[in-house]
Amino acid sequence: xxxxxxxxxxxxxxxxxxxxxxxxxxxxxxxxxxxxxxxxxxxxxxxxxxxxxxxxxxxxxxxxxxxxxxxxxxxxxxxxxxxxxxxxxxxxxxxxxxxxxxxxxxxxxxxxxxxxxxxxxxxxxxxxxxxxxxxxxxxxxxxxxxxxxxxxxxxxxxxxxxxxxxxxxxxxxxxxxxxxxxxxxxxxxxxxxxxxxxxxxxxxxxxxxxxxxxxxxxxxxxxxxxxxxxxxxxxxxxxxxxxxxxxxxxxxxxxxxxxxxxxxxxxxxxxxxxxxxxxxxxxxxxxxxxxxxxxxxxxxxxxxxxxxxxxxxxxxxxxxxxxxxxxxxxxxxxxxxxxxxxxxxxxxxxxxxxxxxxxxxxxxxxxxxxxxxxxxxxxxxxxxxxxxxxxxxxxxxxxxxxxxxxxxxxxxxxxxxxxxxxxxxxxxxxxxxxxxxxxxxxxxxxxxxxxxxxxxxxxxxxxxxxxxxxxxxxxxx
Ligand code: FES
Ligand code: FES
Numbered sequence: 001x002x003x004x005x006x007x008x009x010x011x012x013x014x015x016x017x018x019x020x021x022x023x024x025x026x027x028x029x030x031x032x033x034x035x036x037x038x039x040x041x042x043x044x045x046x047x048x049x050x051x052x053x054x055x056x057x058x059x060x061x062x063x064x065x066x067x068x069x070x071x072x073x074x075x076x077x078x079x080x081x082x083x084x085x086x087x088x089x090x091x092x093x094x095x096x097x098x099x100x101x102x103x104x105x106x107x108x109x110x111x112x113x114x115x116x117x118x119x120x121x122x123x124x125x126x127x128x129x130x131x132x133x134x135x136x137x138x139x140x141x142x143x144x145x146x147x148x149x150x151x152x153x154x155x156x157x158x159x160x161x162x163x164x165x166x167x168x169x170x171x172x173x174x175x176x177x178x179x180x181x182x183x184x185x186x187x188x189x190x191x192x193x194x195x196x197x198x199x200x201x202x203x204x205x206x207x208x209x210x211x212x213x214x215x216x217x218x219x220x221x222x223x224x225x226x227x228x229x230x231x232x233x234x235x236x237x238x239x240x241x242x243x244x245x246x247x248x249x250x251x252x253x254x255x256x257x258x259x260x261x262x263x264x265x266x267x268x269x270x271x272x273x274x275x276x277x278x279x280x281x282x283x284x285x286x287x288x289x290x291x292x293x294x295x296x297x298x299x300x301x302x303x304x305x306x307x308x309x310x311x312x313x314x315x316x317x318x319x320x321x322x323x324x325x326x327x328x329x330x331x332x333x334x335x336x337x338x339x340x341x342x343x344x345x346x347x348x349x350x351x352x353x354x355x356x357x358x359x360x361x362x363x364x365x366x367x368x369x370x371x372x373x374x375x376x377x378x379x380x381x382x383x384x385x386x387x388x389x390x391x392x393x394x395x396x397x398x399x400x401x402x403x404x405x406x407x408x409x410x411x412x413x414x415x416x417x418x419x420x421x422x423x424x425x426x427x428x429x430x431x432x433x434x435x436x437x438x439x440x441x442x443x444x445x446x447x448x449x450x451x452x453x454x455x456x457x458x459x460x461x462x463x464x465x466x467x468x469x470x471x472x473x474x475x476x477x
Contacts, residue, residue: 110187121175121333136185147251150227154181158432162319165458166231171362175333178324185223209264250453335377357459384427426463
């Protein structure tokens with residue numbers, strides 16, 4: 001019992017608290033309360049409880065309120081729990097150590113570890129960033145269209161290698177960031193790249209060429225463009241102007257116009273020195289390039305890949321997503337790492353929503369202000385993240401022949417013989433599918449190129465697109 005606490009707390013606290021594990025201090029709002037007591041009960045050590053538990057809430061010496069626990073959650077110690085007042089046996093037998101869910105999640109933001117606690121797992125990354133003073137990322141549409149909220153995360157590409165991916169932070173619940181590395185526009189500016197250029201010393205090449213090439217007017221869209229260009233800078237598959245347009249298709253600018261922005265991108269990408277010429281955007285026609293850029297190209301402001309801390313960060317990262325659990329005020333988030341665990345969690349939480357890229361559920365959160373009580377991420381389940389070719393399967397033609405009942409059906413069937421087929425896990429992103437299959441299936445590549453934007457494809461999954469049956473979910477052939 002801490003010194004100075006009201007005396008009436010003493011008996012209950014001393015009698016009960018050994019069963020619980022205080023983990024943090026925070027303000028508390030009752031998730032289902034009509035008690036209107038949250039504000040007056042201050043804050044204090046957290047007490048995990050389960051659905052069905054009953055407790056007594058002692059507001060003052062005289063007033064005691066019953067409290068049904070509707071969801072496992074965090075309850076303040078000032079909620080007094082006394083067996084003689086009607087708390088259930090189950091509650092007292094509750095094994096806090098065993099059933100405890102973390103009220104904290106961690107991720108890396110701009111090279112520094114960040115702890116997230118005391119907020120809903122449904123909070124979007126954009127809300128989190130701006131609420132913590134990183135207001136570079138903007139909210140334009142809150143539905144994944146304008147790109148003003150873009151940030152970069154480290155993700156695995158289709159070959160399992162770490163890579164930067166621009167994503168819409170307005171759609172991404174912060175719980176999905178557990179264990180990830182995030183770069184916001186503020187982190188890009190403080191890159192400490194050794195570019196010998198006075199006041200622009202700390203700007204990344206994509207920022208410097210935007211500034212020097214007048215790629216920004218009101219600036220509202222600029223942080224988002226910077227993050228998309230940042231991803232593009234570290235991609236080695238942008239070879240043409242079409243590729244560049246594709247990279248920027250998820251960012252809208254209402255006042256500068258796109259020409260200076262494209263020029264800035266071309267210039268920045270040309271500064272990548274040691275990644276080989278194949279990584280450059282081929283301008284084709286020098287008259288397209290403003291003269292200031294032509295001069296820059298001959299300057300010595302070339303950033304060596306080896307000096308680039310972001311490239312170094314990629315080399316050090318394995319981009320592996322481990323298991324995660326987080327909860328606040330009865331809202332829960334799980335990220336299992338096996339199919340068996342995923343199925344178990346779904347069984348135990350039948351109302352839980354499965355979530356992967358959050359391009360659909362993120363809309364519900366950002367635009368319809370929904371709070372999902374339980375979210376289960378599919379992003380770390382190996383079987384669902386797999387994209388592989390399976391050899392030696394029965395050819396599609398033979399299977400079709402088996403199922404064809406008449407020669408007429410056979411005649412109408414477009415029969416091809418395949419000796420192998422691709423298996424795409426439900427949580428594989430459209431970008432991974434594009435990277436892996438567009439060459440072999442050009443029609444698929446053409447379709448994906450006009451599907452959403454780069455940021456959306458970096459998160460949206462084939463499985464999610466099918467099961468949400470979104471009216472804009474037209475990835476299925
Ligand atoms: Fe427009 Fe996020 S705010 S895409
Ligand atoms: Fe104003 Fe792009 S600079 S919206």
